[in-house]
Amino acid sequence: MTKTVVPIGPFHPLLEEAESFTLKVDGETVVDVDLDIGWLHRGHEYLSEGRTFTQAIYLVERICGICSTSHPLACVHAIEDVDHIEIPERAAYIRTLIGELERIHSHLLWLGLAGHFIGYDTVWMWAWKWREPVLQIFEQISGNRNHYGMMRVGGVARDINTDDIPGLQKALNEMESKLGMIAKAVPDDPVLKSRLKGVGILSKEAAVDFCAVGPTARASGVPIDVRKDEPKDAYGWVDFQAIVLPNGDVYDKLVLRVLETLESIKIVRQCLEKLKAPSGPILNNVKEIGIGEGIGRYEAPRGEVFHYIRTDGTNRAIRHKVRAPSYVNIPTFAASCKGIPVADALITLASVDPCYCCTERAIRIMTPDNNRLDLDLLRLSREKTERLRRNIHG
Amino acid sequence: MSWSKKRLAKSLWVFHVSASPCNNCDIEILDLLTPRYDVERFGIKLVGSIRHADVILLTGIVNQKVAPMVKRLYEQAPKPVFVVGVGTCPMSGACFKESYNIVPERKDVIPIDVYIPGCPPKPEAMIEAIVKLMGVLRG
Amino acid sequence: MVNKDDLLRVLGPKIRRKVEKPGRLYFEVADEDLTEVAVYLFQTMGCRLSTATAMETYHGLEVLYHFSHDATGWYYCPRVVIPDKVHPRVTSIAPVIRGAEWIEREMAEFWGITFEGHPRPERLLSKDHPQRLDKPYRFRRVS
Numbered sequence: 001m002t003k004t005v006v007p008i009g010p011f012h013p014l015l016e017e018a019e020s021f022t023l024k025v026d027g028e029t030v031v032d033v034d035l036d037i038g039w040l041h042r043g044h045e046y047l048s049e050g051r052t053f054t055q056a057i058y059l060v061e062r063i064c065g066i067c068s069t070s071h072p073l074a075c076v077h078a079i080e081d082v083d084h085i086e087i088p089e090r091a092a093y094i095r096t097l098i099g100e101l102e103r104i105h106s107h108l109l110w111l112g113l114a115g116h117f118i119g120y121d122t123v124w125m126w127a128w129k130w131r132e133p134v135l136q137i138f139e140q141i142s143g144n145r146n147h148y149g150m151m152r153v154g155g156v157a158r159d160i161n162t163d164d165i166p167g168l169q170k171a172l173n174e175m176e177s178k179l180g181m182i183a184k185a186v187p188d189d190p191v192l193k194s195r196l197k198g199v200g201i202l203s204k205e206a207a208v209d210f211c212a213v214g215p216t217a218r219a220s221g222v223p224i225d226v227r228k229d230e231p232k233d234a235y236g237w238v239d240f241q242a243i244v245l246p247n248g249d250v251y252d253k254l255v256l257r258v259l260e261t262l263e264s265i266k267i268v269r270q271c272l273e274k275l276k277a278p279s280g281p282i283l284n285n286v287k288e289i290g291i292g293e294g295i296g297r298y299e300a301p302r303g304e305v306f307h308y309i310r311t312d313g314t315n316r317a318i319r320h321k322v323r324a325p326s327y328v329n330i331p332t333f334a335a336s337c338k339g340i341p342v343a344d345a346l347i348t349l350a351s352v353d354p355c356y357c358c359t360e361r362a363i364r365i366m367t368p369d370n371n372r373l374d375l376d377l378l379r380l381s382r383e384k385t386e387r388l389r390r391n392i393h394g
Numbered sequence: 395m396s397w398s399k400k401r402l403a404k405s406l407w408v409f410h411v412s413a414s415p416c417n418n419c420d421i422e423i424l425d426l427l428t429p430r431y432d433v434e435r436f437g438i439k440l441v442g443s444i445r446h447a448d449v450i451l452l453t454g455i456v457n458q459k460v461a462p463m464v465k466r467l468y469e470q471a472p473k474p475v476f477v478v479g480v481g482t483c484p485m486s487g488a489c490f491k492e493s494y495n496i497v498p499e500r501k502d503v504i505p506i507d508v509y510i511p512g513c514p515p516k517p518e519a520m521i522e523a524i525v526k527l528m529g530v531l532r533g
Numbered sequence: 534m535v536n537k538d539d540l541l542r543v544l545g546p547k548i549r550r551k552v553e554k555p556g557r558l559y560f561e562v563a564d565e566d567l568t569e570v571a572v573y574l575f576q577t578m579g580c581r582l583s584t585a586t587a588m589e590t591y592h593g594l595e596v597l598y599h600f601s602h603d604a605t606g607w608y609y610c611p612r613v614v615i616p617d618k619v620h621p622r623v624t625s626i627a628p629v630i631r632g633a634e635w636i637e638r639e640m641a642e643f644w645g646i647t648f649e650g651h652p653r654p655e656r657l658l659s660k661d662h663p664q665r666l667d668k669p670y671r672f673r674r675v676s
Contacts, residue, residue: 039413039414039457039459039460040414040415040454040457041414041457041459041495042414042455042457042490042493042495042496043490043493043494043495046493046494047489047490047492047493050492058489059489062416062418062488062489062513063416064416064417065415065416065417065418065419065420065421065514066417066418066421068418081554081557084554084555109421125428125429128424128425128428128429129428129429129430132428132430145422145514145516146418146421146422146514147418147513147514208581209630209631209632210631210632211581211582211583211630211631211632211633212632213581224581224603229603229604229605229606230556230606293552293559295557295599295608295610297583304583304601306583306584306599308584308586308597308599310588318588319586319588321584321586323583323584327584327635327636328584328632328635331631331632331634331635
């Protein structure tokens with residue numbers, strides 16, 4: 001029987017970026033996944049070769065808007081790795097503070113989108129509403145809500161005024177009480193549990209074989225976290241836990257991100273305490289970088305961001321390689337999407353948190369004999385939640 | 395036909411096209427719907443199909459792979475439709491001007507009526523742009 | 534736990550031109566030994582393949598793999614130098630490590646390197662590109 005499928009994106013209201021998935025469907029279950037990317041390719045590695053190191057930091061910031069501080073942090077770690085440049089202590093605390101605030105805002109963003117995909121629009125509105133205080137803190141520190149431009153080789157560009165810190169702490173306290181409420185309500189909801197438990201499981205062997213990173217790997221039991229494996233900046237001086245859960249399904253990924261947000265708030269508090277004492281330089285003025293190679297990495301909200309720089313003694317890099325975490329996480333769909341019902345396809349694809357700067361969500365669905373099917377995945381996902389809710393609440 | 399333009403200004407339906415952006419402008423556009431800025435009280439809403447759109451919000455430098463799709467979308471949109479370029483990318487290409495994958499002139503692909511500068515533009519700037527557009531429509 | 538000294542002892546004769554820095558080890562291997570080194574790093578030492586970089590130097594084209602040993606925070610980077618710039622070929626490690634599939638497809642598309650033994654050697658970023666691409670992606674300039 002032939003049916004036609006119309007893709008949901010790329011230009012759908014809630015889906016940024018473009019990436020085209022082709023799902024092969026047999027009856028109600030997904031049999032195979034194929035991907036078509038390249039809609040967002042802008043040529044960063046080519047553009048970075050003609051620019052000085054400071055210009056390259058501004059360029060890599062614009063690789064992604066959501067994890068906009070992870071790329072500059074990995075880039076300055078790579079450049080500092082060439083010559084083992086040390087940074088002042090105050091700069092280390094400021095870098096960690098900005099990185100962790102970004103993790104909070106990125107996880108809240110994901111929580112909102114996940115809520116929208118399964119039909120809980122209230123979760124979307126609340127999560128994004130309580131993201132605004134974080135963006136306001138960024139605006140107060142750096143002047144912009146995103147794309148802060150704070151990183152430099154050898155330190156940071158701007159200092160935090162010690163008079164501002166009590167105000168920042170107060171904003172953080174308010175946000176924490178609301179986040180605590182969301183953190184208790186969302187994982188405990190019986191409808192969410194039955195909707196998301198056991199869905200889209202990525203086994204530990206598959207996670208290791210595909211070399212997955214970040215929450216995608218940690219939710220499958222693989223204990224990797226760059227903040228613990230190679231602590232740079234202030235991560236060796238603050239106290240926090242790297243959370244690992246065993247099951248690998250979408251529910252575990254949700255709980256993991258919520259718990260990570262609470263850990264990030266702990267780290268931000270510790271950094272603000274240390275920054276209250278004034279003084280100290282924030283930049284180690286580096287005049288030249290020698291010949292060599294450097295590797296820098298950072299734990300972005302989605303996983304490990306990797307930058308590699310090769311220098312020749314001038315103030316420009318001769319090779320700058322960037323690898324975003326979604327590049328290794330997205331192929332895991334081939335393992336986690338096999339055998340799931342079509343109504344769960346959207347939330348499984350979203351649970352990896354593909355960074356939209358490499359993915360558009362146009363989803364094409366094909367039957368085994370290569371006919372296109374017309375299915376609205378968002379509607380199917382929400383209808384399944386309604387059915388489960390009726391079963392549970394009667 | 396100015397009465398129809400006045401009607402149009404009462405409730406603009408917006409379609410969002412993201413052609414190779416870094417997604418920051420897209421997140422700021424979605425931020426407009428959330429409780430802090432809340433543009434739905436002005437009657438503005440995001441629609442799922444280009445056939446219902448009055449305004450197209452374009453973000454990103456348009457790269458060569460996505461350019462034919464953007465052109466087709468513009469042709470499918472029922473006229474009159476206004477194109478708003480959000481951010482520095484549709485204006486000038488930002489820092490990607492010299493890339494090998496960018497289209498040489500964005501206005502050959504899709505004609506843009508309103509530009510909103512900023513990287514990313516603040517939500518307040520976007521609301522001001524839409525208010526200006528509504529003012530022009532009302533005459 | 535298998536560590537760097539075991540690596541240098543077991544694979545000693547195959548490792549040439551080694552550069553060691555705190556936390557990083559860069560070394561050169563020949564194309565025939567690449568699969569054996571990759572299997573040792575991935576399976577025996579338990580490293581994770583992070584990515585691979587291709588670049589052009591005056592020796593030829595160079596493919597540099599980056600393996601991360603998460604237990605210690607070290608990076609092991611074997612490189613293969615390909616002197617033939619007209620038809621560069623290298624053995625693929627994708628049959629051994631599934632995560633290397635996309636990484637090698639991107640290098641093949643951008644630099645024109647053929648990875649022998651790769652299960653799905655198709656274009657990744659420029660599939661269905663509206664213009665006909667006759668050169669590797671990276672060598673197209675905007676005039």
